Amino acid sequence: MNAVLFVLLIVGGTAALSWPLGRYMKWSMDPGADAGPVSHGFNRWFLRFAGPLGQKQQNWKQYMLALLVFNVVSFSVSFAFMALQQHLPLNPDGMKDLEGSLIFNTSASFMTNTNLQHYSGEASMSYLSQLCALMWQQFVSAATGIAALTALARGLSGRKVMGNFFVDLQRAAFLVLLPVAIVVASLMVFGSMPMTLQGAAHATTLEGVEQVIARGPVAAFLTIKQLGTNGGGFFGPNCTHPFEDPTFWTNALAMISIILIPMASVWMFGRIIGRMRHAGVVFGVMMALLLVKVSGAVWFEQAPTQAFASLPIEQVANLEGKELRFGSTTGPLWAVITTSTSNGSVGAMHDSLNPMTGLFPMIGMWLNATYGGVGVGMINMFVYIVLAVFIAGMMVGRTPEYLNRRVEAREVKLAAVTLLAHAFLILAPTALFAVTEWGTKTLNNVGAHGFSEMLYEFSSSSANNGSGFEGLGDANPPWNIATGIVMILARFIPIILPLAIAGSLAAKKATAESAGTLKVESGTFAVMLLATILVVGALTFFPAAALGPIAEHLKFML
Amino acid sequence: MNLAYWLLGMVCFALLFGLTEWVARGDAKDEGASS
Numbered sequence: 001m002n003a004v005l006f007v008l009l010i011v012g013g014t015a016a017l018s019w020p021l022g023r024y025m026k027w028s029m030d031p032g033a034d035a036g037p038v039s040h041g042f043n044r045w046f047l048r049f050a051g052p053l054g055q056k057q058q059n060w061k062q063y064m065l066a067l068l069v070f071n072v073v074s075f076s077v078s079f080a081f082m083a084l085q086q087h088l089p090l091n092p093d094g095m096k097d098l099e100g101s102l103i104f105n106t107s108a109s110f111m112t113n114t115n116l117q118h119y120s121g122e123a124s125m126s127y128l129s130q131l132c133a134l135m136w137q138q139f140v141s142a143a144t145g146i147a148a149l150t151a152l153a154r155g156l157s158g159r160k161v162m163g164n165f166f167v168d169l170q171r172a173a174f175l176v177l178l179p180v181a182i183v184v185a186s187l188m189v190f191g192s193m194p195m196t197l198q199g200a201a202h203a204t205t206l207e208g209v210e211q212v213i214a215r216g217p218v219a220a221f222l223t224i225k226q227l228g229t230n231g232g233g234f235f236g237p238n239c240t241h242p243f244e245d246p247t248f249w250t251n252a253l254a255m256i257s258i259i260l261i262p263m264a265s266v267w268m269f270g271r272i273i274g275r276m277r278h279a280g281v282v283f284g285v286m287m288a289l290l291l292v293k294v295s296g297a298v299w300f301e302q303a304p305t306q307a308f309a310s311l312p313i314e315q316v317a318n319l320e321g322k323e324l325r326f327g328s329t330t331g332p333l334w335a336v337i338t339t340s341t342s343n344g345s346v347g348a349m350h351d352s353l354n355p356m357t358g359l360f361p362m363i364g365m366w367l368n369a370t371y372g373g374v375g376v377g378m379i380n381m382f383v384y385i386v387l388a389v390f391i392a393g394m395m396v397g398r399t400p401e402y403l404n405r406r407v408e409a410r411e412v413k414l415a416a417v418t419l420l421a422h423a424f425l426i427l428a429p430t431a432l433f434a435v436t437e438w439g440t441k442t443l444n445n446v447g448a449h450g451f452s453e454m455l456y457e458f459s460s461s462s463a464n465n466g467s468g469f470e471g472l473g474d475a476n477p478p479w480n481i482a483t484g485i486v487m488i489l490a491r492f493i494p495i496i497l498p499l500a501i502a503g504s505l506a507a508k509k510a511t512a513e514s515a516g517t518l519k520v521e522s523g524t525f526a527v528m529l530l531a532t533i534l535v536v537g538a539l540t541f542f543p544a545a546a547l548g549p550i551a552e553h554l555k556f557m558l
Numbered sequence: 559m560n561l562a563y564w565l566l567g568m569v570c571f572a573l574l575f576g577l578t579e580w581v582a583r584g585d586a587k588d589e590g591a592s593s
Contacts, residue, residue, distance in 0.1 A: 061582040068578065072571050076564065083560045104563035108570075410584065481566070488570040496574065500581045507585075 003329040007294055010333065014256045015263060015287065021180075022267020028175035029150045029168065030272050042175060043167075050166040057161040060503030063151050064496055066165035067144060071111055071492075074140060078107040081133035082125075091126035092199035098124060101480035108484040110137035112491035113145060113373055115225065115232030115344055115466035116483060118475040122214035122235050127197060134232060135221050139181075142228025142261075143172035145375030148495045149265055152379055153272035155502030156403055158510065162502070172375075176261070177228060184257055185223040191250040194243050195219040218243050226257035229373045231344025231466040238346045239334075240323060245347065251326055255334060258343045262371035265378045273403060277521035282381060285529050289370040290340055297332035297353075297360040305354060306556050321352025332357050335467075339364035342373030344466025351453070351471040355552035358469070359545060362456060365463035366541045367533060368422065373464055379498050386415040386501060388525070388532040392518045401517055405505040414504075418497045423540045425462040425490045429482050430455050430544065438478035444471045448555060452548035457483065462490040 031039040047054045058066060081088070082103045086096050098106070102119055109116045110133070121130060147168035154162045189195050194215045201213040214235065221234040222244055235241040245251050266286065270279020304315040317328035331348030338345055339361035350361060364370060369380040386402065390412045393400025400407040433439025433454050443450040449471075456469035461483040468474070474483070518525055 061578060061585075064578050065575070068571060068574055072568070075567050075571075079560075079564050079567070100560045100563045103560060104566060108567060414581070485566075485570055488567065489573070492574045493577065496578050496581065500585065504585060 003298055006329055007298065007333055010252060010255050010337075011259070011287075011290065011294065014259050017256070017260060018263035019267060021260060021264035022271065025146070025176055025264055025268040026271035029146065029171050029268060030154065030163075042171070046167045046170040049170060050164070053166045054164050056164065058164055059160060060151070060155060060162055060499045063162045063165050064499050067148065067495070068492065070165065070169065071144065074137060075107050075111045078110060078133040078137055079103055082106060082129050085126045085129045088126065088128050090128035090131070090197070093126070095124060095126040095129070101477040101484075102475065105480035105484040107133070108487045109466065110134050110230070110232060111141060112464050112487045113141035113228065113230055113342070113376075114461065114464040114487045114491070115230045116461055116468070116487065117232050117236070117238075117466070118480055120236030121233060122216075127216055130216065130221065130234065135224060138221075138224040138228050138230040138232070139173050139177055140169065142177055142224070142230065142374045143169050145373055146172035146176060146265065147375070148499065149269060149375035149378050150272065152382065152499055152502045153269045155499070155506045157273045158506055160506050162499070177224065180261070181223045181227055184227060184253065185219045187253060188219040188223055188250055191253070192246040193219040193222065193250060215243065222254070223257065225345060226254050226343065227261055229258065229262060229341050229343040231338065233345060240346060240348065245323065248326060251323075251330060251347065254345070254347075255337055258337050258345070259341055259371055261374045262341045262377045265375055266371070269378050275403065275521070281521060281526045282378075282385070282529070285526050285533075286370050286381065288530065289367065289533070290336070293336045293340065293360045293364060293370065294333055297336045297357045298329055300354050300356040301328055301332040303354055305352065318352070318354050318357075321349030323347065332360075335361045336364060338467055339463075339465055340370040340372070341377065342368065342463055342465045344460065346467050350456070350467060350469050355449075355452075355549045355556070358452060358456075359549040361467070362459050362545065362549070363537070365459040365465050366426070367537050368463045369533065376464070376495065380494060382498055383415045383418045383494070384533050384536070385520075385529060386411055387419070387536065388529045389518060389520070390415075391532060392525075392528050396516065398516045401511060401513075402505070402520065404510045404513065405508045406511060407505070411501045411504055414497045414501050418494050419536060419540075421493045422462055422490060425486045426455070426458045427544060429486060430458045433478075433482070438482070442473035442476065442479065444473070448548055448552035452552065455544055455548050458486060461486040464491050
């Protein structure tokens with residue numbers, strides 16, 4: 001009963017908060033003529049700061065090129081900070097330079113909003129690297145996602161120009177992420193989270209041994225990692241480290257922070273396209289999928305772990321790898337929320353989850369649209385929407401339409417390629433690493449569990465999630481290079497192609513709705529969308545799931 | 559050595575710029591066909 005109440009408090013409470021935040025995000029990102037003098041004041045400031053780059057309104061291609069150029073610069077700046085950290089200031093603990101493939105992986109990881117961590121922050125990063133190479137990216141990569149969604153929504157509302165990327169980026173960073181992060185970080189500091197620029201604390205234990213206790217600007221780092229669905233921890237163990245998750249209340253606040261902006265992004269999308277009821281239907285479909293995953297994960301985690309099966313102790317829920325102060329519910333709940341939203345921070349060790357519990361986080365990353373990453377989750381859902389209206393149109397023998405624009409062969413091909421790219425970037429490298437020493441030599445577990453570890457790693461990279469199943473020796477050049485390439489391609493292909501679809505739809509003449517039009521505000525559409533997501537997801541990923549978590553589950557049953 | 563890894567990142571971006579350009583050409587072709 002307590003587990004149900006806790007889930008309802010976190011998920012339901014955040015859903016309620018997302019409504020006003022979505023309204024605020026619309027005001028921030030796409031202010032109309034009636035937005036008021038404050039909005040116009042900010043707009044003038046952002047235009048002035050962007051200089052000549054901010055003057056021109058961009059079509060989808062120009063917007064996309066600007067986004068890519070900005071990310072080339074972001075990648076290069078982060079790369080330089082990490083490669084030169086031993087020569088730079090704010091390095092009180094004398095951190096050395098990092099290995100080249102690790103710098104590549106970490107730069108790609110933070111630039112793409114993934115924050116897959118093949119390094120241990122407290123043992124290898126200077127404070128300057130943490131702040132200027134990593135935390136800075138947590139703002140701008142999340143802002144990039146919000147800007148991309150804003151452009152997509154403008155295109156779908158019929159505007160041929162989608163705004164200006166450099167202005168939108170500033171709006172997302174300074175009007176959306178920064179104010180919310182300041183409020184949440186202050187609450188985290190009140191919740192006993194460290195926030196200091198002093199080096200590690202040195203303590204002498206009762207046995208007389210000197211202990212070095214790493215600390216730093218943890219509250220600032222943690223807050224934006226959650227709000228921006230970034231997920232990279234200040235400490236190697238992420239939110240299983242007590243300084244990243246000191247109390248029950250910081251635990252609850254962190255989970256709310258993870259899903260708040262992805263939920264609000266759906267409402268912002270609805271307001272920009274002027275179809276709030278449609279946004280409500282999409283929100284409902286996402287919520288249904290999220291609740292199924294949460295329920296499944298929490299239920300399967302109530303069984304004791306097989307590791308304790310032969311021990312002469314009372315068998316209770318699986319507590320291995322959990323933060324015991326918070327019980328057995330927060331672990332699977334956090335695991336599902338963090339993977340549904342492309343966040344990737346961990347509140348329990350995912351490698352210790354029961355096999356079928358471990359399947360639900362993977363499903364979240366495979367679908368990548370049950371709220372998804374900040375901004376990009378709704379973009380992924382848009383791809384499923386295009387497929388759903390196409391299939392529905394074919395079923396009744398009519399040309400499919402979405403928001404009064406005809407969906408034709410070109411849009412459907414682009415949507416299909418988007419989904420296939422995500423699947424390819426997970427399954428192909430998993431297969432490669434499963435049959436070569438790049439993968440087999442790095443496993444700590446053999447059989448189905450070892451396969452799950454590799455499958456999870458590439459799922460996490462392609463979904464720009466960043467969480468790790470762990471148990472994998474992944475801090476070496478083959479893993480660093482492979483996951484780095486996957487992260488970069490999987491971040492931008494699902495932005496390029498949906499923006500092209502929106503540009504293509506915006507260029508078409510609006511058609512009037514008729515009796516044969518599938519109304520996107522209806523329950524029929526919700527069922528169609530849900531069925532499309534489930535069928536596409538199952539057809540694509542079930543064979544891999546059968547080889548990993550399902551095979552492991554059945555092994556324990558037989 | 560680090561430069562080689564930075565260049566690997568640039569190769570990935572070159573692919574993405576190429577994809578954007580290729581998809582945009584499809585747009586232009588569609589507009590040409592319909593006009």
